[in-house]
Amino acid sequence: MYGEPALGPDFKALPYANPDAPKGGRIVTGEVGSFDSLNPHIRKGRVPWQLRFIAYESLMGRSYDEPFALYGLLAESIETGPNREWVEFTLRPEARFSDGSPVTVEDVLWSYETLGTIGHPRYHGLWDKVETAEQTGDRSVRFTFNVEDRELALIIGMRPIMKKAQWEGKDFADSGLDEVPIGTAPYVIGDFEAGRFVSMKRNPDYWGNDLPFRRGTNNLDEVRYEFYADENAMFEAFKAGVMNSNRETSAAKWEGQYDFPAMNDGKMVKSEIPHQRPTGIVGYVMNTRNPLFADWRVRSALIHAFNFEFINATLNGGELPRITSYFSNSVLGMSQGPAEGRVKDLLEPFADELLPGALEGYAPPASDGKEANRGNIRKALALLEEAGWSVGSDGVLRNAEGKDFSFKVLLKQGDTARQQTIDIYLEALKRIGIFAEVETVDNAQYNERTQDYSFDMTYYRRGMSLSPGNEQYLYWGADGVSKPGTRNWMGVNSPAAEAMINAMLNAPDQTDFIAATRALDRILTSGRYVIPIWYDPVSRIAHDAGLKYPEHLPIYGDWLGFQPDVWWFEE
Known part of the structure; x- marks a missing residue:
């Protein structure tokens, strides 16, 4: 947004990722509630909120160690007009959906128009500011804006890209559990039971394994979300070992209720993650x-x-x-x-x-x-x-x-x-x-x-x-x-x-x-x-002692994607 990004074109990995992290293991976390849809991009239904971030990728990706800077993900390059009145992206030729099919400009244009018109209202405001969206080459797409807004060149690169062919002849805005979305991300939905759990499996054939932006991330073989009727049931499940990570929001509970066998014998540990982000x-x-x-x-x-x-x-x-x-x-x-x-x-x-x-x-x-x-x-x-x-x-x-x-x-x-x-x-x-x-x-x-x-x-x-x-x-x-x-x-x-x-x-x-x-x-x-009310200057996460995260923490600390993106497991 202002000046140059912190990382040059030859960067090896994001500064808060461990490029030498081993692959394997699993993380199991809990949520209070239920779900009846796997499509996080529509208004209808209840969806595990994590799917919006873990199951889809966009043209650009964020570094959580610097505000207002994006790096190429599905896109290998970005160009803007002299006043950012337009922006053009060129897709990476190797970019693939999880079924192995290539990501095309047609998929990009369909995703933006679909989200901007019949998707969740969070997507409509941006689409209203797009004058034209057009293909400019075999792998390039240009968006021209109808308002003066310097940030649009960045945020237009942050929309999830979906596979157009998957939704032909289907009602995208009314999709529930009958359609497992096809994305481009490192994780795919491996198994689920309505209202009970969702298991995300690491895709060994993920197209972007060698990208510097992805080195040291997405290390766990399975990311599983268990759903519970209330917070007490969820906490008991953690104590019993059904979950191996639990984010605690009560400082009093953190100090007084984590005295149980798995914690006392060192199988579980408590981590406090500081951050420098606004309270909200x-x-x-x-x-x-x-x-x-x-x-x-x-x-x-x-x-x-x-x-x-x-x-x-x-x-x-x-x-x-x-x-x-x-x-x-x-x-x-x-x-x-x-x-x-x-x-x-x-x-x-x-x-x-x-x-x-x-x-x-x-x-x-x-x-x-x-x-x-x-x-x-x-x-x-x-x-x-x-x-x-x-x-x-x-x-x-x-x-x-x-x-x-x-x-x-x-x-x-x-x-x-x-x-x-x-x-x-x-x-x-x-x-x-x-x-x-x-x-x-x-x-x-x-x-x-x-x-x-x-x-x-x-x-x-x-x-x-x-x-x-x-x-x-x-x-x-x-x-x-x-x-x-x-x-x-x-x-x-x-x-x-x-x-x-x-x-x-x-x-x-x-x-x-x-x-x-x-x-x-x-x-x-x-x-x-x-x-x-109150805020926490730190995040409190109790977890299996085998779950690790890098010593260098981003300025956002425990922010969206920090767990599980840069965590790994070692015996």
């Missing part, structure tokens, strides 16, 4: 499509009523830091206090639209750590009164029309950790006259309702990278207010936010890019759409 936003999102949450003062009151310090101490021993903004823990995060310099310049034209805190500075409310949380409860009540809500003699919060302030928190069945947090929170809400309820549904209903935004409040997690770009429109763009299937669960509808995304995409240099991202961070954080 994790917490409980309020759906502003519901008039109840349309007023920022109401949302602020609900954030004040969430006693982070007490809940963190109760569930995590107080060890985990709080998320303070969407890009905190990174150079892209907003600074404390009033906006200054270029950030202020970007925000000031939207001063009339911005909520309090965007220009002046904003931080989540802190409590004294006591359960009563009296100071913040008083502030919450004052904010609610400003917004037209007051507590009656019977202790119930109502508006002027006598309507009770009531809502439901949507959770997945078996989501123990979220249930514990919400139980404490709902007890605290009673102090301000709000008697909310928890509604638990199975995975299928949960996915459908969150995609259609049919909820009041629910658990929300959005990871952020060090190279944010066009995906931010999918997260916070106004289209997502009514268009189903986007990541804009809260219903952000802010011209200022979209202007900051545009400024990010067209920043002439890194300095302007950082300023635009910090400005966007201020808009989102002061929007008070999410009750933020």
